[in-house]
Amino acid sequence: xxxxxxxxxxxxxxxxxxxxxxxxxxxxxxxxxxxxxxxxxxxxxxxxxxxxxxxxxxxxxxxxxxxxxxxxxxxxxxxxxxxxxxxxxxxxxxxxxxxxxxxxxxxxxxxxx
Amino acid sequence: xxxxxxxxxxxxxxxxxxxxxxxxxxxxxxxxxxxxxxxxxxxxxxxxxxxxxxxxxxxxxxxxxxxxxxxxxxxxxxxxxxxxxxxxxxxxxxxxxxxxxxxxxxxxxxxxx
Numbered sequence: 001x002x003x004x005x006x007x008x009x010x011x012x013x014x015x016x017x018x019x020x021x022x023x024x025x026x027x028x029x030x031x032x033x034x035x036x037x038x039x040x041x042x043x044x045x046x047x048x049x050x051x052x053x054x055x056x057x058x059x060x061x062x063x064x065x066x067x068x069x070x071x072x073x074x075x076x077x078x079x080x081x082x083x084x085x086x087x088x089x090x091x092x093x094x095x096x097x098x099x100x101x102x103x104x105x106x107x108x109x110x111x112x113x
Numbered sequence: 114x115x116x117x118x119x120x121x122x123x124x125x126x127x128x129x130x131x132x133x134x135x136x137x138x139x140x141x142x143x144x145x146x147x148x149x150x151x152x153x154x155x156x157x158x159x160x161x162x163x164x165x166x167x168x169x170x171x172x173x174x175x176x177x178x179x180x181x182x183x184x185x186x187x188x189x190x191x192x193x194x195x196x197x198x199x200x201x202x203x204x205x206x207x208x209x210x211x212x213x214x215x216x217x218x219x220x221x222x223x224x225x226x
Binding site for chain 1: 117154155156216218
């Protein structure tokens with residue numbers, strides 16, 4: 001089945017710097033790659049997603065890139081702010097007659113003021 | 114969060130007792146999911162339901178049971194057969210089989226004493 005690996009597990013950056021989180025997936029049939037942000041004690045919230053027919057997508061300070069050949073996708077956060085501090089999850093989704101989503105283990109991002 | 118309610122937020126039970134976690138949605142979404150989250154790990158799928166009166170086992174279904182008698186409700190029962198039930202439980206919904214995006218509830222933290 002699908003397996004999603006996420007790195008790093010912890011990332012600490014200075015306010016204003018960029019943060020990059022990387023994920024790899026194993027099943028070439030996966031065609032949807034969402035990123036979720038989870039604040040302490042809350043449920044994850046979708047922040048950006050990308051589909052397999054697109055190589056890059058940007059939304060203000062957040063961007064995601066996808067390399068289908070290498071089965072890599074990455075989250076880029078520019079001009080980080082303290083409120084970006086949270087746990088970020090990548091995921092890969094495959095249509096099995098409904099969608100099954102496999103999540104990475106998460107990256108805890110600390111943005112130091 | 115939005116139209117997904119999970120109650121209670123914190124739940125304590127004695128070992129050997131069954132406990133039922135509530136998940137209600139007013140989004141009119143067809144699919145509902147239960148995930149388990151442990152510290153330092155990603156979300157692992159317990160059960161999911163794509164339509165009323167139908168549900169499928171996820172990757173870690175042993176020791177859990179669900180029902181889907183109404184579109185709005187997808188309760189999860191943690192039975193005494195679940196060997197390590199203490200965890201953060203997340204309910205999610207998805208609009209339908211043609212839609213990838215999942216929406217998460219606020220979660221229930223279950224502690225078994």
